[in-house]
Amino acid sequence: KQEVTQIPAALSVPEGENLVLNCSFTDSAIYNLQWFRQDPGKGLTSLLLIQSSQREQTSGRLNASLDKSSGRSTLYIAASQPGDSATYLCAVSDNYGQNFVFGPGTRLSVLP
């Protein structure tokens, strides 16, 4: 059964710092991996999706990498801003993308 973990559970940084969020999964036979952002009491916003054949994806200040063989993904956020404060969720699909298994999330606070 696929298990997804995320480290750290919480992170507090001053504005402007570059930071890395980590995601690990136990079964490397994934179809794709997706990073989401969740604001308190709100829905999930898709940030980046990486297909199993890809190594990384970039969108603006965000860069996600995937090392499928080692069961790891990282989300790199450059030049963090207070508006980046949210919980970041990693999720992997292992059945032709039909459902995702989510990690517990990393709660990020970016201090002005």
Add this chain to the structure above:
Amino acid sequence: EPEVTQTPSHQVTQMGQEVILRCVPISNHLYFYWYRQILGQKVEFLVSFYNNEISEKSEIFDDQFSVERPDGSNFTLKIRSTKLEDSAMYFCASVRQVEVGYTFGSGTRLTVV
């Protein structure tokens, strides 16, 4: 930008009552999903729906749950007899093809009392 719309945003119901949670997926999307998140816990998959039938469901999705796409636009989740442990945020999601990212709705917070 197209959105997935969920109603109501918050529903309070008494234990044992039936509830229907409603979702309007993005119009040209083909795959539809329900997930839930109990407060303080992980987001959990409930069910996926494609071509007017369930394509996959989790252990959580027992015979108390059902889904329907009654009119080609709405996608509903019904819980027949709610229990206290059904209290959670329920998210609907849709996607046109599984190679691209999901679009999630903003969720319905269900409180069973």
